[in-house]
Amino acid sequence: MNVADWIVLVASLVGIAAYGSWRTRHVRLSTYLRGESSAGWGTIGLSVMATQASAITYLSIPGQGFESGIGFVQNYFGLPLALIIVCAVFLPMYRRLNVYTAYQFLGERFDDKTRLLGAGLFMLQRGLAAGVTIYAPAIIISTVLGWRLDFVIVATGLLVIIYTVTGGSEAVALTQRWQMAVIAGGMVMALILLILRLPDGLGFTGSVAAAGALGKLHAVDFSLDPSRRYTVWTGLFGGLFLSLSYFGTDQSQVQRYIGAASLREGRLGLMFNAILKIPMQFVILMLGALLFVFYQFAPHPVFFNRTEWARHAEDSRFRAIETNHAEALAQTRSAIAAWTQARTSDDPARQASARAAMVAANDRAQAIRAEARDALLAADPRAKTKDSDYVFVTFIVTQLPHGVVGLLIAALFAAALSSKASELAALGTTTTIDFWRRFRPLGAADEARNMRVARRFTAVWGIFAVAFALFAGFAENLIEAINILGSIFYGVLLGLFLVAFFLRRVGGSAVFVAAIAAQMLVIVMYFSLDIGYLWYNLIGCAACVVLSLALQAILPRRGARREP
């Protein structure tokens, strides 16, 4: 990075944060907790989108397209359907009750203990994840740019804490609009420059065809084979389930849309996401698939996390792998060129033969990359062998012109800040509204005191997240561990809300006991069975719903206040 990059990076990030802090320095409590009451659908839509897409999204998804192709897009198939349900069922109820948090609805529908249980499950899961949303992009960016990891974590953490504590939910929404502009501008710029740099003989259409021939463009898979990771069915059912949990019950999302100017604005903001999300993810995955073609013709390392490679690759075995990889790449290049020529001929046999040779050459190159990962593991069993997250950021810092590098790094940090800010605001609001006000009811009438408390809780969660991120390096597979924790708690949380919305005859005591029992069941199953952790979302939710019905049948209905 040179001076121009630094100017773009610092000016955009600090400028947006300072603008957000200054504009929201005198907000009222309601605006602090729920956002500006005049927010239109555009603001809501961008805020929901910015909250969902963290920096790791923009780093990992192109890497996913590069490594495994664009089939990952199917994971989003349940999202539009979930958002329709949230618009039709969840949002009108939250608006009618005029709540600050989703868990207040549980208190209204059931009782205080169920509300505290829901809020507690959210805080446990989101609080633990809070450190990872700072740590995960920081480790990648600091590794590639050679910056100190602790400096990146503390700098991004302090920036987001300052404006989120100052302006709360309103500052989050205000800054997210500009951060999304930086992210969109950066990603569009990267895509245009990538397309312009594709090999001359191939161009855009030839590169798309080559990516397809090399197995990167299998977008949709209707297979019923359970061993396939991404299919239409896992995307529809798993995606619907996860999206419903996330958009309907996670306060970091609920807070983005409940404060809209009207029910209409909130609904249209969510529909904006329902329409745009799949096409947007498709474009980002295509960027990764085109990067794969680009790197068949551009020099690149056998392992994209070069710091990790340099740490272990000292003996002759690693040198041999590097040499073999360079030779395999040269063969793949020749094979792609031969296939490109064969495509223009009218000879189907020649085309098929050239295509088979190209696929075989690419398979050899991929086998050498797999051998490189095995060699790393043999040298150090704790070595980090997943390098796909480093592909896009390597392209940014090695292939793009100065100024644009600064814009893209700013885009990655903007994504980190926007999702982090939503988390902190949601955690601060939930702690204030569902816990502090619950146990200090006399303080609820004092607006200034509420504001001070909300700001303090937001700051405490921010400091906790930074501290957690600073020590995260000590744990192996931390990100997966947090995802597992999320899956363990998300299912029961969604179960609580589904019972609240759709099973009107179930009361507070039944659902509370059922949720505790379902949560214990999930934890016991996690420690005793060997199944994919995403299934615990479904198991937790189903157990909560079924046990609620069973318990309601044998328990007298007590604790339910009223049917909203």
Next chain:
Amino acid sequence: MISAPRPDEDTDTEPPDVPGFRTWRAVYLFVFGWFLLIVVLLTLFTAMYA
């Protein structure tokens, strides 16, 4: 603590005030149709290139 309820907002009979749509049900059907169109287009894309 919950602020005063907003009972005037909870109905689906309120028009969405979106050109071409009279009800929210029509908006949801449009979004669902858009989703189906995306899946069909992705299927065609897969058939063409994969």
